[in-house]
Amino acid sequence: MKKYIITGVLFIMVFSFSMCHKTGVFDSDDYDDRLSGGAATVFDATSKAFTHSVNGLSTRDQHVHDLGDGAFEQTFVAAGAVRFGGLGPVFNNVSCISCHHNDGKGTPTAGFATSSLLFRLSLPGVDEHGGPVAVPGYGLQLQDQALFGVACEAKVNITYTDVPVTYPDGSTVMLRKPAYILSDQYTPMPANYLLSPRLAPPVFGVGLLENVPEEEILSFVDNKDINGDGITGKANYIYNPYTQKTELGRFGLKANTSTIQLQVATAYQQDMGVTSYVQPKESVYGQTQDDKKTDDPELPDSILNAVTFYVKTLAVPARRNTTDPDVKRGEVLFNQINCSGCHRPTLQTGVNVTLAQISNQRIHPYTDLLVHDMGAGLADNRPDFLAGGSEWRTMPLWGIGLFDKTNGIPYYLHDGRARTLEEAILWHDGEAKNARQQFMQLSKADRDRIIKFLQSL
Amino acid sequence: MKKIFPAVAITFITGFTSCHKASQSPGDTDDQPVTEQQVLTDFTNNVALSSYLKLSIAAASLNTAIQTLDNTPTDDNLQAARNDWKSMREIWEQSEGFLFGPVEDNDYDPNMDTWPTDYTQMDSLLASSNPLEVSDIQNLTLSLRGYHPIEYIIFGDHGSRKAADITARQKKYMISLSADLTNTCNALYLSWSSAPVNFAQQVITAGTGSSKYTTRQDIFMALAGGMIDICDEVGGGKMKEPYNAKDPQLVESPYSGNSLIDFKNNIIGAQNVYLGVNGGKGIKDIVAAKNKALDNKLQGLFTAAINSFDGITVTYEQAILSQRVQSQQTMDAVIALKESLESDLVPFIQQNIKD
Numbered sequence: 075m076k077k078y079i080i081t082g083v084l085f086i087m088v089f090s091f092s093m094c095h096k097t098g099v100f101d102s103d104d105y106d107d108r109l110s111g112g113a114a115t116v117f118d119a120t121s122k123a124f125t126h127s128v129n130g131l132s133t134r135d136q137h138v139h140d141l142g143d144g145a146f147e148q149t150f151v152a153a154g155a156v157r158f159g160g161l162g163p164v165f166n167n168v169s170c171i172s173c174h175h176n177d178g179k180g181t182p183t184a185g186f187a188t189s190s191l192l193f194r195l196s197l198p199g200v201d202e203h204g205g206p207v208a209v210p211g212y213g214l215q216l217q218d219q220a221l222f223g224v225a226c227e228a229k230v231n232i233t234y235t236d237v238p239v240t241y242p243d244g245s246t247v248m249l250r251k252p253a254y255i256l257s258d259q260y261t262p263m264p265a266n267y268l269l270s271p272r273l274a275p276p277v278f279g280v281g282l283l284e285n286v287p288e289e290e291i292l293s294f295v296d297n298k299d300i301n302g303d304g305i306t307g308k309a310n311y312i313y314n315p316y317t318q319k320t321e322l323g324r325f326g327l328k329a330n331t332s333t334i335q336l337q338v339a340t341a342y343q344q345d346m347g348v349t350s351y352v353q354p355k356e357s358v359y360g361q362t363q364d365d366k367k368t369d370d371p372e373l374p375d376s377i378l379n380a381v382t383f384y385v386k387t388l389a390v391p392a393r394r395n396t397t398d399p400d401v402k403r404g405e406v407l408f409n410q411i412n413c414s415g416c417h418r419p420t421l422q423t424g425v426n427v428t429l430a431q432i433s434n435q436r437i438h439p440y441t442d443l444l445v446h447d448m449g450a451g452l453a454d455n456r457p458d459f460l461a462g463g464s465e466w467r468t469m470p471l472w473g474i475g476l477f478d479k480t481n482g483i484p485y486y487l488h489d490g491r492a493r494t495l496e497e498a499i500l501w502h503d504g505e506a507k508n509a510r511q512q513f514m515q516l517s518k519a520d521r522d523r524i525i526k527f528l529q530s531l
Numbered sequence: 532m533k534k535i536f537p538a539v540a541i542t543f544i545t546g547f548t549s550c551h552k553a554s555q556s557p558g559d560t561d562d563q564p565v566t567e568q569q570v571l572t573d574f575t576n577n578v579a580l581s582s583y584l585k586l587s588i589a590a591a592s593l594n595t596a597i598q599t600l601d602n603t604p605t606d607d608n609l610q611a612a613r614n615d616w617k618s619m620r621e622i623w624e625q626s627e628g629f630l631f632g633p634v635e636d637n638d639y640d641p642n643m644d645t646w647p648t649d650y651t652q653m654d655s656l657l658a659s660s661n662p663l664e665v666s667d668i669q670n671l672t673l674s675l676r677g678y679h680p681i682e683y684i685i686f687g688d689h690g691s692r693k694a695a696d697i698t699a700r701q702k703k704y705m706i707s708l709s710a711d712l713t714n715t716c717n718a719l720y721l722s723w724s725s726a727p728v729n730f731a732q733q734v735i736t737a738g739t740g741s742s743k744y745t746t747r748q749d750i751f752m753a754l755a756g757g758m759i760d761i762c763d764e765v766g767g768g769k770m771k772e773p774y775n776a777k778d779p780q781l782v783e784s785p786y787s788g789n790s791l792i793d794f795k796n797n798i799i800g801a802q803n804v805y806l807g808v809n810g811g812k813g814i815k816d817i818v819a820a821k822n823k824a825l826d827n828k829l830q831g832l833f834t835a836a837i838n839s840f841d842g843i844t845v846t847y848e849q850a851i852l853s854q855r856v857q858s859q860q861t862m863d864a865v866i867a868l869k870e871s872l873e874s875d876l877v878p879f880i881q882q883n884i885k886d
């Protein structure tokens with residue numbers, strides 16, 4: 075009898091503990107820290123690491139993803155073609171993939187087939203929706219390529235000046251600061267124009283970021299710097315011309331775009347001159363290059379939707395070397411010097427009943443999706459809705475260790491000026507000044523550990 | 532010459548390492564197993580460098596043929612140019628079995644092989660008095676450069692072009708296009724063979740000093756990824772999109788009627804990576820030593836996919852309308868190969884190539 079009682083008690087104990095365990099929340103140690111995108115993670119560290127769909131799409135969803143994949147790579151040609159017409163009359167490039175090399179970043183040149191850098195334009199002040207003021211004859215973006223026989227808006231000449239930085243330990247790194255000079259303007263431009271360079275960012279993982287609840291992002295704002303870490307952060311609220319509403323900006327290098335759909339449609343319109351139901355007006359609307367054709371929208375609705383779905387369902391590459399002692403130490407240092415104050419390691423996505431892979435996921439994008447003052451050195455001095463002239467959105471760091479694979483030569487920061495992760499860190503200023511100064515005070519070995527940690531992302 | 536010494540030393544070192552490993556593998560009966568190093572060296576020399584060198588030579592040959600056609604516009608000379616175009620396509624399409632490294636990093640692929648051609652802009656260009664020297668061609672948008680504009684001019688609609696129909700400006704355009712193509716191919720070859728990029732060394736020294744591929748597993752994953760990608764592009768893209776849409780205008784090389792040959796050469800290119808060519812060792816040698824059944828399966832799938840193209844007896848533009856069953860069978864065979872590369876070969880590499 076005693077035996078039964080003991081067995082019974084043991085059974086109840088085991089059972090109750092299992093129940094406790096089940097109903098509780100996992101410790102962070104219980105998660106696999108390689109899963110940067112949660113269920114939307116893919117294990118591939120080759121040049122194609124950013125190009126995979128999330129696992130487990132339904133047959134129909136996979137079909138739409140594949141359609142979008144094809145369209146993302148599709149070169150567009152001049153209007154009049156039976157298939158894939160509508161390019162231009164002026165444009166920055168001919169396909170999505172031309173700039174987003176392997177779905178990642180590209181090369182910081184402008185005006186060539188291999189270029190991934192574009193320039194936003196505006197005049198000082200704000201328009202009726204609180205956004206930047208269009209430059210007469212040019213709009214809000216400079217298109218530096220054009221169809222044969224059409225004048226492109228202008229050319230951009232890029233030069234770099236060396237900027238040496240010396241560590242307290244005496245070692246020196248040479249940074250390069252870009253300068254941009256416009257030439258060959260097709261029509262006179264007001265002298266007080268503002269110019270902002272934007273290097274095409276990677277496009278994977280944005281489905282997860284779109285699904286981060288607004289209140290979670292807003293909880294990171296610390297207007298009065300109550301915790302005294304020098305970091306305040308700001309949510310950028312922007313005007314969505316399609317919904318005609320003011321919405322929280324999440325995408326774009328100044329968080330000036332609220333949804334993936336708007337991002338994709340605006341890229342088609344502004345970067346390629348291809349109109350859609352979301353952005354039905356030509357980028358040259360009202361300009362002399364306007365072809366006055368009545369073929370808008372040029373992009374079939376289904377293709378815009380498929381490309382939107384394609385980027386939404388691009389998986390995040392898994393981390394590598396997470397058990398390496400230097401990587402682990404680098405991660406600790408990254409948090410200790412408060413890089414994580416803006417590059418937030420962990421976010422939780424909201425529930426999404428249409429796509430399980432991005433629903434309720436614990437993800438590690440290393441961003442807070444807020445804009446921060448990054449100092450005068452990085453400033454473009456061109457406001458974009460609430461984002462000021464020295465403010466930039468925290469760049470998600472997931473996948474950053476794979477840029478040399480996906481891009482051949484890696485480039486970092488909003489304009490691609492940084493050629494190494496170290497250079498990128500050394501440009502940090504403004505709200506990130508404390509973190510950068512602490513980084514510089516670390517030993518060479520510890521600085522290398524932080525870099526090694528970043529390379530594991 | 533100096534470079535040979537470290538390469539030999541590396542071969543020795545890795546030879547011993549691999550022997551050691553192989554001796555621990557119970558299924559391996561080969562006394563001298565093929566080393567990972569040997570596969571990388573043979574892939575680099577026999578497959579990659581050899582393909583890109585042939586491509587450069589073929590581009591120069593096409594350029595010469597087009598100049599001959601310009602000087603003496605006979606239909607025989609037109610046919611010679613067409614033959615050269617097709618020969619060059621064969622080499623290029625096979626090299627798409629390993630689309631990684633400089634060909635993607637430096638955008639050599641879109642420089643040569645952008646599709647579709649922009650006929651609206653081409654008409655404007657040819658009707659204008661804009662100069663058509665090579666330096667002018669290099670400034671044109673990608674859809675006015677590379678293989679397909681040349682294809683359009685030398686073949687015409689359904690191959691109907693006559694030598695006498697080709698205008699002086701079309702000829703000038705083609706001469707510069709083929710010279711531009713030659714420049715691109717030369718740059719691609721040099722990026723593998725010489726400093727500063729010397730991509731061949733990056734591959735050969737994978738895991739032993741390469742800055743691109745810090746482990747051998749990295750490069751073998753890139754090789755597998757290249758094979759998977761081209762199967763996906765053929766079976767899931769280039770064939771599937773026009774098939775689903777029943778739209779011949781979505782087929783890639785319509786003027787030469789060369790699309791099916793292009794597709795087949797893509798898969799042969801992937802097979803070359805797997806098997807090795809000209810007596811060189813391939814991935815198959817590593818697979819067969821440890822898992823003969825897997826090697827048999829993969830070789831069978833390659834053969835089935837490649838042979839399935841022969842089941843289609845008309846051009847692909849026609850086949851998507853009149854031979855849909857055969858077209859679907861071919862896509863299925865290519866996708867079956869892709870799926871096995873993904874679900875069998877990739878895990879094999881992850882488990883067996885650890886250094």
